Amino acid sequence: DVKVTQSSRYLVKRTGEKVFLECVQDMDHENMFWYRQDPGLGLRLIYFSYDVKMKEKGDIPEGYSVSREKKERFSLILESASTNQTSMYLCASESAIAKNIQYFGAGTRLSVL
């Protein structure tokens, strides 16, 4: 089975802190994604990556950056956390061959106080 692991289920941070959300997949997938999920808004794409050291902006990249130094790991970075970034963050991966079949991690619920 494909496994996508997000390092934390719950995080509480203070405004202005730098926050790292980590995601690791074990299926050698080329493509990885970060979404945020908010009630009534569904999932919105923040960033995605189709190769090591490659990244593309999604629909809502402002206030976020990403890092993909290794194929299996995709990190989401909040340079200076703000209260409006309180949300559920979901990481996903997909094979470049079987596109659009995305495998999701369990999510990280981030609270910024």
Place this chain on the structure above:
Amino acid sequence: AQSVTQLGSHVSVSEGALVLLRCNYSSSVPPYLFWYVQYPNQGLQLLLKYTSAATLVKGINGFEAEFKKSETSFHLTKPSAHMSDAAEYFCAVSDSGGGADGLTFGKGTHLIIQP
């Protein structure tokens, strides 16, 4: 650009009753369509997908969906609801079938099963 609209943020049905979750899409090219399900405290998992083969698609757990081009719809159905079906359901569209540009998700429908 593509988009999906899910009618009803919450749908409540009795156990054993028909489940119908509605999804309409907008796409300038033939779309690839998906339904994902999110059980409480879990990530999303693929329920079923339409990729231009048969218009009636069968998924896991007894769910199926029918692609209707004339209605730009891809509604999800299950003949008889079970308590374990209680979850959030997301319709999603891709117009590429390729390229890592991600899926466009609807806002989700929370399915409630009444005993």
